[in-house]
Structure formats: C-alpha cells, structure tokens
Amino acid sequence: MKILLISPCIDDETRSRKSMLMPQLALFILAGLTPPEHPVTIVEEEIEPVPMDLDCDLVGLSCMTSNAPRAYALAAEFKRRGKTVVLGGVHPTILPEEALRHADSVVIGEAEGVWPQLLDDYEKGRLQRTYHSPYPPLDTYVPIRCHKGLKKGLFRIIPVMTTRGCPYDCDFCCVHDIYGPKVRHVPVENVIRYLIESGGKRFMFLDDNIVGDPRYARELFRAMKPLRIKWVGQASLSFARDTELLRLAADSGCGGLFIGLESVSESRLGQMRKSLNKVEELEKAIKALMGFGIILMASVIFGFDEDTAGTFGETLDFLNRNRIATAQFNVLTPYPGTRTYRQLKDGNRLLTEDWKYYDHTSVVYKPGRMTPSELALGRLRTREEFTSIFSIIKRFPYNLGHPLFYLALNIYARRLCKEQIRDYPRYAARLSLLEAQKPVIPSESELARA
Ligand code: B12
Ligand code: SF4
Incomplete structure (x- = not known):
C-alpha cells in the first residue's frame, strides 16, 4: 500500500508566506508508526505543491481549524481520483462529524494507539469510519525521520x-x-x-x-x-x-x-x-x-x-x-x-x-x-x-x-x-x-x- 501524507496550507494562493519553518511533526510520527513495507510520501503544502496525481492508495490529511477548508478541498479532489482519504489532527478531533462528511475515515485524537490498526483494516477492506484511542501512553519509541526536510527550512x-x-x-x-x-x-x-x-x-x-x-x-x-x-x-x-x-x-x-x-x-x-x-x-x-x-x-x-x-x-x-x-x-x-x-x-x-x-x-x-x-x-x-x-x-x-x-x-x-x-x-x-x-x-x- 502506498501512502501520501499531507499538511495543507491555509490558502494555496498565499502559500508564499512560508510561516512554517520546521517539519510538521505529526506527519513524521505517522510515517514512523507505519510498517516499513508501506512506502510513505510526505508533502507540506506550505513549501511545495501537492502532487495530485501521485501513485498512492491512501491519503492522510492533517489539519487544524484554519486549514480545514483546504484539507476538505484536497480530500474531495483525491476522492474524485479514487483514493481513500483519512483526516486527522486538531480540527477533525474537535469536529469529527464535520470531517466525516469529507473523508472515508477520521482519526479522533492521537495516532499512536490507532494508526497501525487503521492501515491493517484498510488492507483487509474493513476500514472503520472513526478511530479513537484516548490519551495513549507515549512509552514506545517511534522513529521520526524529519531531518531530510530540513534543507527547505530557514532556521533548520x-x-x-x-x-x-x-x-x-x-x-x-x-x-x-x-x-x-x-x-x-x-x-x-x-x-x-x-x-x-x-x-x-x-x-x-x-x-x-x-x-x-x-x-x-x-x-x-x-x-x-x-x-x-x-x-x-x-x-x-x-x-x-x-x-x-x-x-x-x-x-x-x-x-x-x-x-x-x-x-x-x-x-x-x-x-x-x-x-x-x-x-x-x-x-x-x-x-x-x-x-x-x-x-x-x-x-x-x-x-x-x-x-x-x-x-x-x-x-x-x-x-x-x-x-x-x-x-x-x-x-x-x-x-x-x-x-x-x-x-x-x-x-x-x-x-x-x-x-x-x-x-x-x-x-x-x-x-x-x-x-x-x-x-x-x-x-x-x-x-x-x-x-x-x-x-x-x-x-x-x-x-x-x-x-x-x-x-x-x-x-x-x-x-x-x-x-x-x-x-x-x-x-x-x-x-x-x-x-x-x-x-x-x-x-x-x-x-x-x-
Ligand atoms: C507547533 C505548533 C505550530 C507551528 C507549526 C510548525 C510545524 N511545522 O510544526 C506554527 C508556529 C507554525 C503554528 C502555527 C499556527 N498554529 Co499552531 N500549534 C503548534 C503546537 C504548539 C504543536 C503542534 C504539533 O505539532 N504537535 C505535535 C503533533 C505530534 O501533535 P498533533 O499535530 O496533534 O498530531 C497528533 C494527532 O493530532 C494526530 N494527527 C495529526 N494529524 C493527523 C493526520 C492523520 C491522517 C492522522 C491519522 C492523525 C493525525 O496524530 C498525531 C500524533 O498523535 C500546537 C499546540 C498543541 N499542543 O498541539 C499549536 C496549535 C495546533 N496551533 C494553533 C493555531 C491556532 C495556530 C495558528 C492558526 C496560529 C497563528 N496564527 O500562529 C497557526 C496556523 C498555521 C497554519 N499554517 O495552519 C492551535 C490550533 C487551534 C485550532 N483549533 O485550530 C493550537 C492547538 C494551539 C492552541 N493552544 O490553541 N503552530
Ligand atoms: S489550556 Fe493549557 S495549553 Fe491551552 S492556553 Fe491554557 S495553559 Fe496553554
């Protein structure tokens, strides 16, 4: 299964503001929680365009409130292209019902307790509408490889x-x-x-x-x-x-x-x-x-x-x-x-x-x-x-x-x-x-x- 993870910008027309000077940790945690057999591509729209035609099966979008409309627009585009879309992050956690109108599945809260399960369910064709594991323990080491993206960041x-x-x-x-x-x-x-x-x-x-x-x-x-x-x-x-x-x-x-x-x-x-x-x-x-x-x-x-x-x-x-x-x-x-x-x-x-x-x-x-x-x-x-x-x-x-x-x-x-x-x-x-x-x-x- 090929996975595309995206952090959408607020407004694709004002993307040049580059207010984001470091990698979006949530996406790299998701990549670290993904079993190694599934290749993951990470895209931060604040600094690069979203590859709408990338060969992938599952698209994960992370958003807070201000970039939720952009996340929903991207979700609609990907669904039109036949991809399965999962939404997660602050805003879908607060308003899961709203997010569900735009996605196949919504992760409420943190990904640590649920992401591997979600991927397994997807592969077996039984993806649930929501996943939620409230306040999971953070004891397990998650390999996070975000330093590759640093070349793009001003302050590294x-x-x-x-x-x-x-x-x-x-x-x-x-x-x-x-x-x-x-x-x-x-x-x-x-x-x-x-x-x-x-x-x-x-x-x-x-x-x-x-x-x-x-x-x-x-x-x-x-x-x-x-x-x-x-x-x-x-x-x-x-x-x-x-x-x-x-x-x-x-x-x-x-x-x-x-x-x-x-x-x-x-x-x-x-x-x-x-x-x-x-x-x-x-x-x-x-x-x-x-x-x-x-x-x-x-x-x-x-x-x-x-x-x-x-x-x-x-x-x-x-x-x-x-x-x-x-x-x-x-x-x-x-x-x-x-x-x-x-x-x-x-x-x-x-x-x-x-x-x-x-x-x-x-x-x-x-x-x-x-x-x-x-x-x-x-x-x-x-x-x-x-x-x-x-x-x-x-x-x-x-x-x-x-x-x-x-x-x-x-x-x-x-x-x-x-x-x-x-x-x-x-x-x-x-x-x-x-x-x-x-x-x-x-x-x-x-x-x-x-
Ligand atoms: C760092 C940070 C920033 C950085 C982000 C830089 C970067 N590249 O990471 C900067 C300074 C740029 C920033 C800017 C803003 N921020 Co800010 N930020 C934070 C902060 C402190 C940490 C976010 C974070 O990375 N957490 C660590 C990750 C691992 O946690 P997470 O994102 O929640 O991800 C977990 C889950 O949510 C879930 N998950 C997340 N995404 C996805 C996606 C999928 C597919 C799945 C399955 C799961 C999943 O899994 C992750 C692991 O468990 C939070 C406060 C907080 N405690 O979260 C505020 C916070 C997120 N920010 C907030 C706000 C308001 C903003 C701004 C709008 C404010 C502003 N004008 O500065 C801007 C908007 C920028 C934008 N482009 O959208 C609010 C959001 C409120 C809301 N309802 O939207 C928060 C909650 C602060 C607060 N106390 O209110 N922010
Ligand atoms: S609830 Fe906690 S994180 Fe939010 S503003 Fe108050 S002290 Fe800060």
Whole structure:
C-alpha cells in the first residue's frame, strides 16, 4: 500500500508566506508508526505543491481549524481520483462529524494507539469510519525521520515533543480537550535517543509547557546537557520561580522561550487561570528569565471582552518596558470546542464560521468594547510599532545573550508585519462586508454610551 501524507496550507494562493519553518511533526510520527513495507510520501503544502496525481492508495490529511477548508478541498479532489482519504489532527478531533462528511475515515485524537490498526483494516477492506484511542501512553519509541526536510527550512529547526496534555483549561484553548488534563511523557531516554538520531543541533520543543512537570523537566535538562544543542520551547512564566530549574534549562542549551502572556491588563489577568496574575509578578518573572540570557518570545491576545482601545498602548508599554525580545500579536479566536466559541456563538457574535479565517489574525467575531475593525487595526498598529527599527534597536542591548537570534526573529517579524500592512485594505474590505452582513446585538457598554 502506498501512502501520501499531507499538511495543507491555509490558502494555496498565499502559500508564499512560508510561516512554517520546521517539519510538521505529526506527519513524521505517522510515517514512523507505519510498517516499513508501506512506502510513505510526505508533502507540506506550505513549501511545495501537492502532487495530485501521485501513485498512492491512501491519503492522510492533517489539519487544524484554519486549514480545514483546504484539507476538505484536497480530500474531495483525491476522492474524485479514487483514493481513500483519512483526516486527522486538531480540527477533525474537535469536529469529527464535520470531517466525516469529507473523508472515508477520521482519526479522533492521537495516532499512536490507532494508526497501525487503521492501515491493517484498510488492507483487509474493513476500514472503520472513526478511530479513537484516548490519551495513549507515549512509552514506545517511534522513529521520526524529519531531518531530510530540513534543507527547505530557514532556521533548520527540528521539532520535538516530550509531553502531551495540559492541566489548565483556558476558555479560548482546545488543547485540554484534545490531549486531556493529565500530562503524559515520552520517556527521557527516548527523547535523548531521538535528539541524537536526528543529527541536528537546533530543536524546538512543541510541548505546551516544557516545565509543566518540574521533576520530569529536571531529568530531561540534565540528560540534554552533554549533547550541546540549542533549543527553544514554550513555558509558563511560573518557571521563573525555580532558579535551579532555570539554570538547568540554560545549561542544557535553552536559547529562547515562548511565553503565553495572553493579556497584561490587570483586570483581565485577575480572571485568568494563571498562577502569576499581577503585572508586577509578571515583570519579576520576566526579569529572572532574561537574567539567564534567555530570549523571550511573548504571545499576547487582543479582543477579550474587557479589552478597550487603551489595551493596545498598555500592552506595547509593557513589552517595551520589559525589553521583550519578540512578540506575537494575536486576535482572540473562538476555536470550535472552546468555551469562548460557545459564548460568542450563543451571543450571536460570530461574524463568520468560515474556518479559513480562524487563524489568530482575522477578527471573526464582534468584540465587547471595540468594533471588529478597531480591533484589527489596533492589533496591526501595535505590531507595527513593536517591529519598528527604533523599537528593535532599543530592546537589543537587553537581549545580548543570543544577538543573532534576536535580530533574525525581529527582522522576520518586521517582514511579516509589512506584508500584513500591505494586505490590510483587502482584509478591511472583507471585514466591513462581514460586519454589514451580520448586524450584531450591541454590548452593554455600547448601549450605555448610546
Ligand atoms: C507547533 C505548533 C505550530 C507551528 C507549526 C510548525 C510545524 N511545522 O510544526 C506554527 C508556529 C507554525 C503554528 C502555527 C499556527 N498554529 Co499552531 N500549534 C503548534 C503546537 C504548539 C504543536 C503542534 C504539533 O505539532 N504537535 C505535535 C503533533 C505530534 O501533535 P498533533 O499535530 O496533534 O498530531 C497528533 C494527532 O493530532 C494526530 N494527527 C495529526 N494529524 C493527523 C493526520 C492523520 C491522517 C492522522 C491519522 C492523525 C493525525 O496524530 C498525531 C500524533 O498523535 C500546537 C499546540 C498543541 N499542543 O498541539 C499549536 C496549535 C495546533 N496551533 C494553533 C493555531 C491556532 C495556530 C495558528 C492558526 C496560529 C497563528 N496564527 O500562529 C497557526 C496556523 C498555521 C497554519 N499554517 O495552519 C492551535 C490550533 C487551534 C485550532 N483549533 O485550530 C493550537 C492547538 C494551539 C492552541 N493552544 O490553541 N503552530
Ligand atoms: S492556553 Fe496553554 S495553559 Fe491554557 S489550556 Fe491551552 S495549553 Fe493549557
């Protein structure tokens, strides 16, 4: 049986954005779980066209919400060509019924417990409509050979995942539902074996919180130290409270951390399920992390119901004051399956359910205290100011731990921002069309103002 595995892009017309700078781990895990007698071809549409006429029997498509429409379009094309199509990933896991309308079979959740079974069933002509093995153990070593694709990636980064699951349950996030509330681990010896076999020197840990289980993280960092690699990962700011763990992380090659700040407004922070929920606590933690020469890559979200036009300036001040190396400015996105989605849907506040626009950048709902255009423009202006040459130079002396990395990140962010500014008029026109089509119930504050 010949297998084709695809990671679709969001929009095949804007594929040139190349936002994906490392291989898509899920596809390589599937390849690693496939018995060796079945040849596997992997295609990442973000960087290469999909070979629609490839000689294959089974097509596996992996998608999150924003690229689900593209995955469905590809599925239809492949089915027309007589192929069997399987869908998997975040979006089919949350909305399996929807995915089933486009595929022969859907894998709900993780592939580890089910992929070999699915292939066996296919060969025996008894493919099931759905496969689901909730929260499988991650003890078995899966050979992942993604380094071949590295020549295409700008930063030549290899993805690693050591844990799945998250004990928190943030309103806007679906991770808790997909991977479960309990953190499961890949045994440290298997992580180390993978790091060595990959032959790489730069890695990105995809874990939602690399220090979610400090005992495991301690063991992992100690084992990584002799490898002399460089890595980046995601962590919660509470990491900063544990100086010993911080030192171990830095010694093991940690160059940068993605930190989900989400919001720096005092009123919003108080409502979030975060252990650090005061601005001064955040600032102290940031200082501690930067003290170890770690580059901080913050992620902020605009558009919570408490957010006003003043939130943009407040956030920019915070990021500049704390010399944050780089930041992602996201728009709150009501992903299906989350409480945020249910609240906005119930309040008749969704502007569109075309999943293509559920990408953290487009405004797809009516915010509480701003118009959708104010939110979109406020976000873009904040990003523009933060990626201005003046701002980049001003923050530079405080991020000298990894100067080239700092500059590469900021130049890349500046380029992406310029592209968004160039595309804004087209985007704004679509937004006002959506706003006009969907009259929305005014918020309490709007009523009060009126
Ligand atoms: C790394 C990552 C990225 C990287 C991806 C780079 C890369 N090349 O890998 C980057 C930074 C580019 C990225 C971008 C985005 N991301 Co992202 N990302 C992640 C992250 C942290 C890890 C994803 C991952 O690779 N996991 C490891 C793999 C092994 O897990 P997996 O994909 O779930 O795969 C398993 C199963 O789902 C299943 N499976 C998956 N595919 C398939 C296919 C088949 C056929 C089968 C059978 C099974 C199967 O088997 C796999 C093994 O068990 C997740 C958070 C998370 N915890 O998952 C967010 C996450 C997936 N991202 C998210 C979002 C929103 C985005 C963006 C839209 C945001 C943005 N504007 O930046 C963009 C969209 C980019 C795009 N082109 O579509 C959301 C998705 C929400 C949703 N409902 O869609 C998540 C869940 C984060 C969150 N907390 O909300 N992301
Ligand atoms: S946002 Fe982060 S902490 Fe919150 S549920 Fe998602 S993965 Fe967990």
